[in-house]
Amino acid sequence: MQLTVEALQRWIINTNEKMQENKGYLSELDQAIGDGDHGHNMARGFQEVVNKIEGNSFEEAGSLFKQVAMTLISKVGGAAGPLYGTAFLKASDEWKEKTTIDQEALGKGMEAAIAGIKTRGKAQEGDKTMLDVWGPIHAYVTTQPLQREKLKKTAKEAMEKTKEMTAKKGRAAYFGERSAEHVDPGAYSSYLVFEALAESITNEGDANG
Amino acid sequence: MQLTVEALQRWIINTNEKMQENKGYLSELDQAIGDGDHGHNMARGFQEVVNKIEGNSFEEAGSLFKQVAMTLISKVGGAAGPLYGTAFLKASDEWKEKTTIDQEALGKGMEAAIAGIKTRGKAQEGDKTMLDVWGPIHAYVTTQPLQREKLKKTAKEAMEKTKEMTAKKGRAAYFGERSAEHVDPGAYSSYLVFEALAESITNEGDANG
Amino acid sequence: MKKLINQPEQVVDEMLEGIIAAHPEKLKRLPGLNVVVRKEAPIKGKVGLISGGGSGHEPAHAGFVGENMLDAAVAGEVFTSPTPDQILETIKAVDGGKGVLLIVKNYSGDVMNFDMAAEMAQAEGIEVEQVIVKDDIAVDIKEDRRGVAGTIFVHKIAGTAASEGKSLKEVAQIARKTAENICSMGVSLSPSTVPASGKPGFTLNDNEIEIGTGIHGEQGMERQSLKPADQLTEEIMNNILHEMEFSPGEEAAVITNGLGSTPLMELYIVHRKAAELLKNKQIQLKKSLVGEYMTSLEMAGCSITILKLDDQLKSYLN
C-alpha cells in the first residue's frame, strides 16, 4: 500500500463529508453521555480543514497534516479539538518530507498520534474514548496487510465495543456505570475517520497495492 | 326591614364563606382579563375580617364596619382592597351609633360607599367594575321594598351584565374590546356580598320586616 | 408548577427573610411588615425614597434599596399591590424630616394604595410626594400606561438627587421629568405562574410570541409567530422611537431587561441590535443596563426601555 499526498488529502475531504452527514448522530450520542456538541464540534472543525486544504496542493504529507492539525486545534474546541489536533500534529511530525505513506509509515504515524492523545488526555485504552478505536486500528495496521473491508470492520467493531465500557475520562465519566449503554461519541467519530481512510485505500486500486 | 348589629355581623361572616367557596372561580375570572389574584385577595381579606370580628360583639354598626373596612384595607391589597375598604369605611361613617339599620339607612350607607369607590377609583358606572353591581343595588334599595329573592336577582343580573361591557378601568382595561366576553371579577365578588346580604335579611324573618 | 418554594402563602415572607439574611449589614426589615429598609434609615436631611408593588418582579423592588437608590421597598403579595398600612409605616420609617417621595407604577391597585398611604401620612404631618411611572407604550392611552422596567431609571436618578440633599420638591420634579422621558416595550415568549394559583397566567403556542405583554401577564398588543431577534428588536425599537422625539446627536440610556427566564446571552443579542439601531439614528447610547431588573417570575422574554437624557438626567444617572 502506498498513499500519495493527494490520496491523503482525499482521505481528509472524505472524512469531512462523513462528519457532516453524521453531525446530528454524533451529537445525539454525545447528548446521551455528554453535552451534545460532539457532532457540531467535529463538523465545524473538519469543514474548516477542508476550506483550508481544498484547492491547495501539498508537496508532502507533513505540511498537509500540520495544516489539518492546526485547523482542528483552533476550530473544534471542547475535548475533541486538542485530542484530534494533537494526534494529527504528532503524525505530521512522523510524515515530514514524505511524499507517499506506506503501511509502515502509517503505523508509525498512528503510534505517534496515539502517544500524543494519551499524553494530552491522560487516558488509557479501555477508558471508553476515541483511544479505543485508535488502539485496535494501530494494532491491525502494524500486524496485518491492510485490506479495505478488514480495516472498516476493525474500526466498526472497536467503536461498537465502547458501548459496553464504563467511561473513565471525559464528560461521560460523570455518568459512571450508566455510561455503559451508549457508544462513545469520540469513538464513533474516529470510526468515521478510519472508514474514510479505508475508502481512500480503495481509490488507490488494490488494497494491498 | 331592620338589620341588627348581629345580623350585619352574620352578613359579613356569610360573605367570607362565599369568598372562600368562590376563591378559585374569582381568580379564574381575573385570570381572563386581569392578573388572576382577585379570589385570593378577597379570600385572604375576608378571612382576616372574620378572624377579627368573630367572637367579638359590637355595640353599634359603625364600629363593626370600621373594623371590617380597616381590615380589608390592610389585608386585601391590589385594586380591590382600597375600593372595598373605602366603601365599608364610608358606610361605617353613615352607620355610626346605629344599633339597627333600616332600608333607608342601608340606602344612605350604600350611597356613601359608592361615592367613596368613585372618588378612590375614578371610575363611572358602565366601566365594567364592581360599581356596576353596587349602582343597580343602590337603585333597587332606594326605590323598592327589599325582598330577599329580588335583591339576589338584581345583584346577579347586574353582575352578568358586566360580561358585555368593555372595561375602562383597572387591569381589564388593557384588554380593551377583548374584555367584553368575560364577567368582571370585582362585579362577581360584589354580587357575592349582596347575595350574602339578601340571605341575612331572610334570617331576620320576613324580608320586609 | 415546579418551583423552589415551601408554602405558596409564605413566598413573600421567606423571600424577604432571605434578602435580610444575605445583606444584614445593609438592610433591615420592618418588624411584622413586608418592608425592606436601609439600615441607616431614617437619614436626617435626606428626602426618603420609597418604591414598591406586588412581589414577583425581583430584583424589583427590594433589590434597589441602598446608597444612592431607595431607602425602602414595600412588597405586596405576588402580583398584588401592597396595602396602605404597610406603606404608611414605611413612610414613617424613612422620613428624615425632609419628606418622602413615593415611586409608584401606574396600576390602579398601586396608585390607590399608595394614595391612601400618602393621605394618611400627610394627616400625620409628613410631607409626601408621588411620582407615577407610565412607561409601557404597549397601552395606547397615555394616562393608562403601565409602569414597567423604566421605573429603575427613576429609582436611580431620584436616588442620586436625594443623596445630594435636594428638597422634596426638587427630587419629585427630577423624578417626574425622568418618568416623562421613558418609554418601554416588552415581548413575552412564555407565561409565568403565580405560586398561589399554580397555573400559567396565559398560554402561547410553541411558535407564538406576544408583543407588549405586561409584567403581570396583562394582554399585549398582538400575537405573532416567533421571529429572529433582530427583527423583533427592530419592531420594538421602532414602536418606542416613534413615541419619542430624538434629534441626531441626542443622548439615551437603555435597559435591555430580562423578564425572568431568558438567558443573558439572548439579552445581549437583543441589546446589540438595539445599540445598532440607535447608532443608525445618530442617537448616542450613553448608558446600558442589560440583565434582569424588572421581572415577571419565570416569564420568558424581554423588554427594552429608552430614557432620553439631558445634561441633568445624565449627571444623576452616573
Place this chain on the structure above:
Amino acid sequence: MKKLINQPEQVVDEMLEGIIAAHPEKLKRLPGLNVVVRKEAPIKGKVGLISGGGSGHEPAHAGFVGENMLDAAVAGEVFTSPTPDQILETIKAVDGGKGVLLIVKNYSGDVMNFDMAAEMAQAEGIEVEQVIVKDDIAVDIKEDRRGVAGTIFVHKIAGTAASEGKSLKEVAQIARKTAENICSMGVSLSPSTVPASGKPGFTLNDNEIEIGTGIHGEQGMERQSLKPADQLTEEIMNNILHEMEFSPGEEAAVITNGLGSTPLMELYIVHRKAAELLKNKQIQLKKSLVGEYMTSLEMAGCSITILKLDDQLKSYLN
C-alpha cells in the same frame, strides 16, 4: 426551541458584540476573536487574569471582566471549551510583564485547551500559571470534580490579589487556596437547550428534579420528586458541609446561584434556609451572593457554593 436569537451559529459572536455595545468605555474585543478584554489591558506591573470556557454560562465569564476581577475572558462555542489559539492571543493581550494566571474549570476540554495555550505562551517566553477549579461535589472522585459557580470566588479573590500588585506565584497560590476551600452542589428542575442542537439536553418529568446536575446538563447524583425548598436546601447543604471541615465560629461566604430561569424570589427562599442552617452550626455567614453567576442557559434550578474563609481570603473577598 423558543429563543431570542438569529442564527444558532451566530449566538456567541452576537452576544459578544452586545457586551461591547453595552460597555464600550470599559471593555474591548480582541479583533476576530471571541475574547473580551479590559480596555486598559495589558496593565503594567499587574498579573494578568484570564478565565473562560464554553458559552451559555452568562454572566460567566465576560461579565466578570473588570477592575479587581478578570483582565479577560475567552468564550468558546455554547458548552464547548475555547481553542488554544484564542487563549494564546488572550494571554498575550493581558500580559503586563508580570505573567498571567489562567482560571480553568475542571473539564477535560477546558483543561486540555488551556494547557496547550499555556505551553505555547511559555514557549514564547510568557510566564503562565493555572488554577483548576473543581468545586462540584456531585462527582465522587475529587480529581474528577467539575468546576461550577465557586469559580466566581476565585475570580474575585485572585482579582483583588493581582490588583494589589502581588507576584504571579503569590496570586496563583492564593487562587489555589481559594479553589481548595470551595464546595458546590446544584439541583436542576428543567433542562436547557443548546441553540445549535435545538433539543433539550435531558428530560425530567413534571414532578421530577435531579440533584447534582452539572452546568452543561451532565448527569447528577440522583433523580427525586420535587420537594419543599427547605428540604432540598437542607439536603444540598448537608452534602456540602459533610465535605468541609468547619468548627463553630469559623466563617463562610455563600453563593446561591440561579441556573438560568429560576426567579430571584426562589433563590432568596433557598438562601434563607442555607443561612439558617449555617447559623445552627455556628458558622458565620460573612458574605452572600444571591443571583445568577454561573448559569446553564435557561435551565431551572440553583446551586449552593460555600467558601470557607480565613483572614486572608476574607480580606481579598471584600
